[in-house]
Amino acid sequence: MVRAKVVATAMLALLGTFLTYANGSSDRRIVDVVLPRPAASNETIGLAVRVGFLPRGTEVEVTTPAGELIGTVSPFGIRDHQPAGTYTFPIRQSMIHDGHVAVFLSVKRAGTQTRAPTPDEVTDVSVVFIRVAQ
Amino acid sequence: MTSFLGHSFSRRQFVGSVTVGLAASVAPIGSVRAQSAARYTRYNVSCEKGQEMLKSYGIAVKNLMALKPDDPRNWFRNAFIHTLDCPHGNWWFFVWHRGYLGWFEQTLRDASGNPDFAIPYWDWTETPRIPDGMFDDALKPSNPPYDPYIKDFKTFYNYLNPALTEYWKGLSASQLQQLETRMIPTLDSLWTQVKGDEQNGAMFATTRYARFLTADSPEMDASTQKAVEPFMVRSGLKPVEFAKFNSVQTPSHNSAPGSGPGTFGILEGNPHNKVHNNVGGVGHIMDPLNFGYMADNLSPVDPLFFLHHSNMDRLWDVWTRKQQKLGLPTLPVGDDLKKFEDEKFEFYVNRQGKPVDQNRAGDYVNIGGFDYGYQRGFGEDIIGQPNVAIAAALSGRFSGETVAGVGAVNVPHALLQQHAAGTLGQPLVVQVTVPRPTSGAAPREFDVLINAPPGTTAVTPDSPYYVGTISFFGFMRNMTGDATFTVPLPQNVQARNGELHVQVVPHSPALAASVSEAVRPETASVLKAVAVSTW
Numbered sequence: 001m002v003r004a005k006v007v008a009t010a011m012l013a014l015l016g017t018f019l020t021y022a023n024g025s026s027d028r029r030i031v032d033v034v035l036p037r038p039a040a041s042n043e044t045i046g047l048a049v050r051v052g053f054l055p056r057g058t059e060v061e062v063t064t065p066a067g068e069l070i071g072t073v074s075p076f077g078i079r080d081h082q083p084a085g086t087y088t089f090p091i092r093q094s095m096i097h098d099g100h101v102a103v104f105l106s107v108k109r110a111g112t113q114t115r116a117p118t119p120d121e122v123t124d125v126s127v128v129f130i131r132v133a134q
Numbered sequence: 135m136t137s138f139l140g141h142s143f144s145r146r147q148f149v150g151s152v153t154v155g156l157a158a159s160v161a162p163i164g165s166v167r168a169q170s171a172a173r174y175t176r177y178n179v180s181c182e183k184g185q186e187m188l189k190s191y192g193i194a195v196k197n198l199m200a201l202k203p204d205d206p207r208n209w210f211r212n213a214f215i216h217t218l219d220c221p222h223g224n225w226w227f228f229v230w231h232r233g234y235l236g237w238f239e240q241t242l243r244d245a246s247g248n249p250d251f252a253i254p255y256w257d258w259t260e261t262p263r264i265p266d267g268m269f270d271d272a273l274k275p276s277n278p279p280y281d282p283y284i285k286d287f288k289t290f291y292n293y294l295n296p297a298l299t300e301y302w303k304g305l306s307a308s309q310l311q312q313l314e315t316r317m318i319p320t321l322d323s324l325w326t327q328v329k330g331d332e333q334n335g336a337m338f339a340t341t342r343y344a345r346f347l348t349a350d351s352p353e354m355d356a357s358t359q360k361a362v363e364p365f366m367v368r369s370g371l372k373p374v375e376f377a378k379f380n381s382v383q384t385p386s387h388n389s390a391p392g393s394g395p396g397t398f399g400i401l402e403g404n405p406h407n408k409v410h411n412n413v414g415g416v417g418h419i420m421d422p423l424n425f426g427y428m429a430d431n432l433s434p435v436d437p438l439f440f441l442h443h444s445n446m447d448r449l450w451d452v453w454t455r456k457q458q459k460l461g462l463p464t465l466p467v468g469d470d471l472k473k474f475e476d477e478k479f480e481f482y483v484n485r486q487g488k489p490v491d492q493n494r495a496g497d498y499v500n501i502g503g504f505d506y507g508y509q510r511g512f513g514e515d516i517i518g519q520p521n522v523a524i525a526a527a528l529s530g531r532f533s534g535e536t537v538a539g540v541g542a543v544n545v546p547h548a549l550l551q552q553h554a555a556g557t558l559g560q561p562l563v564v565q566v567t568v569p570r571p572t573s574g575a576a577p578r579e580f581d582v583l584i585n586a587p588p589g590t591t592a593v594t595p596d597s598p599y600y601v602g603t604i605s606f607f608g609f610m611r612n613m614t615g616d617a618t619f620t621v622p623l624p625q626n627v628q629a630r631n632g633e634l635h636v637q638v639v640p641h642s643p644a645l646a647a648s649v650s651e652a653v654r655p656e657t658a659s660v661l662k663a664v665a666v667s668t669w
Contacts, residue, residue, distance in 0.1 A: 044372060048397065056335035056422040059411075061357065071366070072357040074416065076407040077222040077391055077431050079317055079327075080334055085223050085396030086382075087403040090369030111420030132372035133460050 029116040030065070031125045032102040043129045045091045047101060049073055050124035051084040058109045060117055064095055065102050088128060101127060172507030174239075176444055179254035179265045181509070187254045188267040194246035195437050196272040196279060203297040206487040207241045210283060210294060211301075213434035217324070217337065218313060219481040220431060223391025225380040225466075226477055227402050228450040229498045230387060231443050233482055236504035238440070240485040252506050255444035258362040258409055259512040264352040265441065273437045275344035275427060284435070285341050287329055295325070309480050315388040328432060335422030337432035345426040345436055346415030354412050361408035364512065370400035371453050371516045374548065376466050379453055383470070387477050387495070401449055409442055448508045451501070456517045461555060465499055467547035468632035475499065531667040534636065539659030540588055541566075541636040543666045545629055554625055562623045564601065566638050567663035579603055579641035580660065584623070585630055586637055591658040593639070601627075603641050623666070636664045 039045050051060060051073050060073040071089035078084055095101055103125070107117045177184035198209040205211065221230045235253060243251040256265050272279045284290050302321045305313070318324050330336025347354070360366065373379045382397040391398075398407075411417065413436070414429025427435040434440070457464045466474045475496025482490045492498070501507075534543030543564075553562045566582055583590060586599035593600050601624060627634065637659035 044369060046369075046400070050396075056333065057416050057419070057425065059357075059417055069357060069360045071360060071404055072408060073403075074357075074361075074407045074411045075391075076410050076429070077220070079390050082390045083396060085391055085398055085403075087398050088400050089404070090366060090400065092365070108417060110416075110418050130372070130378055131374050133374050133456075133462070 027114045028104045028106045035099045046088040046128045048088050048126045048128045050086040052120045061106045063104045174252035174506040176252045177254045177509045184254040190246035190248035190251045194242040197245040206483040215481050216434045217431045221387035224384040226387035229495050233498040253440050253444045256441035257511040262354045262359045269349040275436045280341050337430040343424045358408040358412040361404040452513045462548040534664040539661050541664030542633045545666050565665045568660050580638045583637045
């Protein structure tokens, strides 16, 4: 598993074997994770998004740079000020380019403008390899 | 209304009955019976039989709403069982909801007057909108039949609080301890959470806001349709390990979701959560005090809850049958199994409204005495991968850790199961690394032992610990360093606490005893490194 710490908008950071960066847009954060290796034939790749406390009704949308929706962090049953947890989204092979997976993260809530997540809201993004039977 | 005089299962009957799905047919999606052994069938709500069940369901819901609130089977009282005890974001999610639905299904059957009733399932992958019929009468919580109970919070509180006050007085110390863990230490704190506030939202909703999606706009939104799409659901069914299929292991089923690493399984974290929230209006309604019931832990007030969780339970059954077909574990292995099965579920009630005797998670790992099966739905095609896929999934090399000559290798239980069954398709070997002899008088033959007591110095070939003998051929002065030998593992090899313990001792005790102190190893075993591998 390789992890990419999510950094503040417009920062550029090299962290070990992976690159994490964000553009200047205030409505999203870009995270680029380098895969440490290709998936084996008995593995699928997932993107694990670790989320801190989110105000009730708030969701985090995960898309490809092309705008294709990968999934949405939608907390359920979370109690007072608890972190929302880590959510895993399956990644298609077509989303991997030169050993990288780049995703956009946006915070959405009805009646408010879409914005980039704060470092406390999305605390970590990582690639996970999941053993499967095909 | 029926007499509600159904029988309850004894523990023996409950755990001893057939497991669903073992006889799953290969009929196409939409065919009628998934397995002939089950007494009841949970149909896809979109098919004709499912729609018939929905009519019975509507009758049952109305009848249970009419029960007095001091009856635990009362529709709203039953919803509070979920509020007080439901696990989310941990590995008891599927098994707890199986018990919750299973017991209440019997109550619904009695209340419906239909002796064949079983909760239909909403296969949102095939039907990403509220199913037809779920806006009718008591099947929609924003319809007039709900007004006498939930038209406003005061009405709801006055209706239920006297009964809940009495119920609270009867809770056991163990139940109260569980509620403490759950951060609901008192009845007042429960009502505070039900009423909610702007920051945290509310579990309660007035009739007007009880469900967000409407008959005019029944489609799930784009992000929810993404969460239920075939790729997502198949991805959730694919993991071969229980720990990856499920959400994370936590100290208690009452641990807060998201605590610790808080990793959700794909199926719980995506389709489960998104369907709940979309039906409740998350992402569409600005004021979290106006989310519908499905958006929080009082969600069983909305009858859709049971169709949604019937589908989640169906997917667990699909995953289980996939694992069985592959010869892979369907439950945690080693010490984790006991931790999983011993978790106490102490809030279920049966069709008589009494607490149930089956209060361990382990009582619900099989469908057992609930005796239902599923009509085939989305995901069935994942069952039945060829054996070659098993080997591909399990092949690999598992390095161990060696301390003082004893190596410990963590080997997947599934791999040993396949090896024992002779279906692995390739040999399973242990690779031991030992130092080369340092003199002509030093031992050159060694026995490889599995799971022998530490300090064992010698065994005979008929010993249960004996695996094989490795030999250096002669002694050459220029031989230095270590050598690695590969020895096939016997078919009956078993792990202890998930590990194989490996030692390598001189083959001849007499020879070993004759070795001078200078060259005798510090421990009986000379092992330096170990691995288990498919070969």
